[in-house]
Amino acid sequence: MVDFWQIIQNASVELISPTTAAYALAALGLAIHFGFTGLINFGQAGFMAVGAYGFGISTLTFHFPVWAAVLTGIGASIVLALLLGVPTLRLRADYLAIVTIAAAEIFRLVVSTPNAGPITGSADGLSGYKTGFAALNPIPPGTYGFGPFTMNEYDLFLRLVAWTVVILCCLLAWQLMRSPWGRVVKGIREDEDAVRALGKNVYFYKMQSLILGGVFGSLAGIIFILPRAIVPSNFATTLTFFVYTVLLLGGAATILGPVIGSIIFWVTLSAVSGFVARAQEAGWFPGMSSVQAGQTRFIVVGVVLMLIVIFRPQGVFGNKKELAFVK
Amino acid sequence: MEVTGSTIRAWQRGVILLFVALLAALTFAGGATAAHADEVGGQYPFQFSGNVKNDGKALAGVKISVSGNGYSAEVKTDEKGRWQIGVPSKGSYSVALDESTLPKGIIVVQGSNPIVAEFGKTTDKTVNFFLGVGEKQTTSFGQELIDRIVTGLSFGLLLALAAIGLSLIFGTTGLNNFAHAEMVTFGALATLTLAVDLAWPLWLAILAAIILSAVFGFVLDAGIWAPLRRKGIGLIPAMIVSIGLSLALRYLYQYLYGGSTRQILGSASANIQFGLISISPFNIASMTISVVAVIGIAFFLLRTRLGKATRAVSDNSSLAAASGIDVDRVIRIVWVMGGALAGLSGILFAFYRPGVSWDMGFQILLLIFAAVTLGGLGTAFGALVGSIVVGLFIEVSTLWISPDMKDVGALVILILVLLVRPQGILGRKERVG
Numbered sequence: 001m002v003d004f005w006q007i008i009q010n011a012s013v014e015l016i017s018p019t020t021a022a023y024a025l026a027a028l029g030l031a032i033h034f035g036f037t038g039l040i041n042f043g044q045a046g047f048m049a050v051g052a053y054g055f056g057i058s059t060l061t062f063h064f065p066v067w068a069a070v071l072t073g074i075g076a077s078i079v080l081a082l083l084l085g086v087p088t089l090r091l092r093a094d095y096l097a098i099v100t101i102a103a104a105e106i107f108r109l110v111v112s113t114p115n116a117g118p119i120t121g122s123a124d125g126l127s128g129y130k131t132g133f134a135a136l137n138p139i140p141p142g143t144y145g146f147g148p149f150t151m152n153e154y155d156l157f158l159r160l161v162a163w164t165v166v167i168l169c170c171l172l173a174w175q176l177m178r179s180p181w182g183r184v185v186k187g188i189r190e191d192e193d194a195v196r197a198l199g200k201n202v203y204f205y206k207m208q209s210l211i212l213g214g215v216f217g218s219l220a221g222i223i224f225i226l227p228r229a230i231v232p233s234n235f236a237t238t239l240t241f242f243v244y245t246v247l248l249l250g251g252a253a254t255i256l257g258p259v260i261g262s263i264i265f266w267v268t269l270s271a272v273s274g275f276v277a278r279a280q281e282a283g284w285f286p287g288m289s290s291v292q293a294g295q296t297r298f299i300v301v302g303v304v305l306m307l308i309v310i311f312r313p314q315g316v317f318g319n320k321k322e323l324a325f326v327k
Numbered sequence: 328m329e330v331t332g333s334t335i336r337a338w339q340r341g342v343i344l345l346f347v348a349l350l351a352a353l354t355f356a357g358g359a360t361a362a363h364a365d366e367v368g369g370q371y372p373f374q375f376s377g378n379v380k381n382d383g384k385a386l387a388g389v390k391i392s393v394s395g396n397g398y399s400a401e402v403k404t405d406e407k408g409r410w411q412i413g414v415p416s417k418g419s420y421s422v423a424l425d426e427s428t429l430p431k432g433i434i435v436v437q438g439s440n441p442i443v444a445e446f447g448k449t450t451d452k453t454v455n456f457f458l459g460v461g462e463k464q465t466t467s468f469g470q471e472l473i474d475r476i477v478t479g480l481s482f483g484l485l486l487a488l489a490a491i492g493l494s495l496i497f498g499t500t501g502l503n504n505f506a507h508a509e510m511v512t513f514g515a516l517a518t519l520t521l522a523v524d525l526a527w528p529l530w531l532a533i534l535a536a537i538i539l540s541a542v543f544g545f546v547l548d549a550g551i552w553a554p555l556r557r558k559g560i561g562l563i564p565a566m567i568v569s570i571g572l573s574l575a576l577r578y579l580y581q582y583l584y585g586g587s588t589r590q591i592l593g594s595a596s597a598n599i600q601f602g603l604i605s606i607s608p609f610n611i612a613s614m615t616i617s618v619v620a621v622i623g624i625a626f627f628l629l630r631t632r633l634g635k636a637t638r639a640v641s642d643n644s645s646l647a648a649a650s651g652i653d654v655d656r657v658i659r660i661v662w663v664m665g666g667a668l669a670g671l672s673g674i675l676f677a678f679y680r681p682g683v684s685w686d687m688g689f690q691i692l693l694l695i696f697a698a699v700t701l702g703g704l705g706t707a708f709g710a711l712v713g714s715i716v717v718g719l720f721i722e723v724s725t726l727w728i729s730p731d732m733k734d735v736g737a738l739v740i741l742i743l744v745l746l747v748r749p750q751g752i753l754g755r756k757e758r759v760g
Contacts, residue, residue: 040563087742087745087746088745091745091749093563094503094704095700095745095749097503097566098696098697098700098741098745099741099742099745101693101696102693102696102697102738102741102742103738103742105693105734105738106735106738106739109731109732109734109735110732110735112398112731113399113729113731113732114399114400114401114729114731115729123398123399123400123415124370237693238574241570241574244567244570245571248567291585291586292582295578295581295582296578296582298574298575298577298578298581299574299575299578299579299582301571301574301575302571302572302573302574302575302576302577302578303571303575304571305567305568305570305571305574306568306571306572306575307571309560309564309567309568309571310555310558310560310564310568313564
């Protein structure tokens, strides 16, 4: 018999998990790029990786304190945004797509080479960078929460920090998009030439948007690695595609969309894989092995991504009047 | 009390024996132990191990390296000639022995170096090299360069088959098709199923796989893309649909075929010598097939009515429709061709790597995009030129940079070319800003 209560409990853990927060933040960065400015950034995994490695390497190799390590991660993402933006933001939109996807892969391949091992840990990645962050924890040791949300003091602190960062970034993005800056950026998405005709420097606005979304991406990368280790294969192109799924689930040109999208994504993913795994154990799917049961969820992600774009392009929260996609 | 020399020696021998026993116990404990000089990646589930001996004598300090599936590691053998390398996933790896670390006058005399090794049913695999006295035939730099150029051409041409299909689809429909990678994988998987699982003769399996790939292209267009075009979906939503399709198909392949790499043909045959150029029969066959296919496409595009119609649709589809060309039919044919070409490319890639795996197409997707962009988006012959540049660059660059960085080089070149010449090598100079 399939224990549905257990599946629901396991899935509800994802409601507030740091991974959900990290995806929400990465998707918010992408919302600024893609939803509001119309920049097709296919390298959000690269921005996350740069943030994660900036944090990890500066902590482990240079023994930076936590605040300096976070600033290093943010600085690295600004450098990456400038490197990508300077050559491509003047070109047609799809060039940025190709260059960002290539740059993210270049970064991942470079940090995975054995020659970079002493600094980046090559294919094994990095770990042991959390002590500084854990030392900041003011919460006394113990067990907190209830039911599926029972956790120790580190997990509680991590969740508080992660979601505080998400909320602050949401507020910042919300205020920015209401400001004149936000109106110019949305104008660029709708009609670049019209904005140019009004005397705005489109190139600089795009660059600022690329940097802002990239910084959100690097913060997401740092949150993403705090509950686990840095493993380069986590930052493959598939991560970018998952973040796009999260973004489009919630609505590309919304502030809360990415957050809700991330929660829906992770809760559903956990529920689906939990259900399939248990149903397979119970023999509901003859001919399916337990390994295969674990793989079905990615097939589901792909199909869901297609269905949203085709049938509800504005996402769950988007407004159909505000164009969800650049033309 | 006087200690005699012999007791000291006995005591020392005892310690050494104990130490060796400990070392052996640690080595054979299978990975839970800390890393030694002769053992890396102990934390991984899959272990390669071996014993380097010459004429029964163990050789210490010989460098062994394992690479493949995005992972690489190297160790030196211990004083018993043993080594062990753990790898994170099952699959096919290339195990190489660095002959410069062997004693003078000893080389790998039999079998290949590097050896392509795979795990069977178990999680460990023994790889041994056959050593013997001999003189290493050192290949000169020029020889090496020629070999690399030949391999690079072969790889570039197989890349071109996929790239031309992608470019034709982009030209006629404006779609950046990320699921093209899965069309490449489809050809290889179909060949694997027919030739290995159903034991068809290889030529028949390949022919059938190409036809199946063409059908796959037809089904994708008829089932997904034609309805979406009729719905009037934008180019960027369409691109994201193709990403979703790519994810779904890729993990469906993994679901059906598992995560391992399987071989279509067991062993490679010896190289054939043409004067200076030593070339494997596979490379000859692959290049011949690719060149024939490319000439076929060129003839189709330049000399036939349908080819002219295709180019017209690429140029301006509304104008083409107005002058009486059935645009939907042209696009359907382009998808069928694209499917067949991608499938053929996947089959050749399966022999080039070698091996068939669920994500093999996705591994070269970025290179295909790089080739198309390098040559000029939407131009079929640009895709050919771009592919050959990418293929040559990837192979020739391994003369100077480490092989696991070769894809990085190709992607850096892509970005650099875009900086100087955004329209690509053969692209028309137009405003792309």
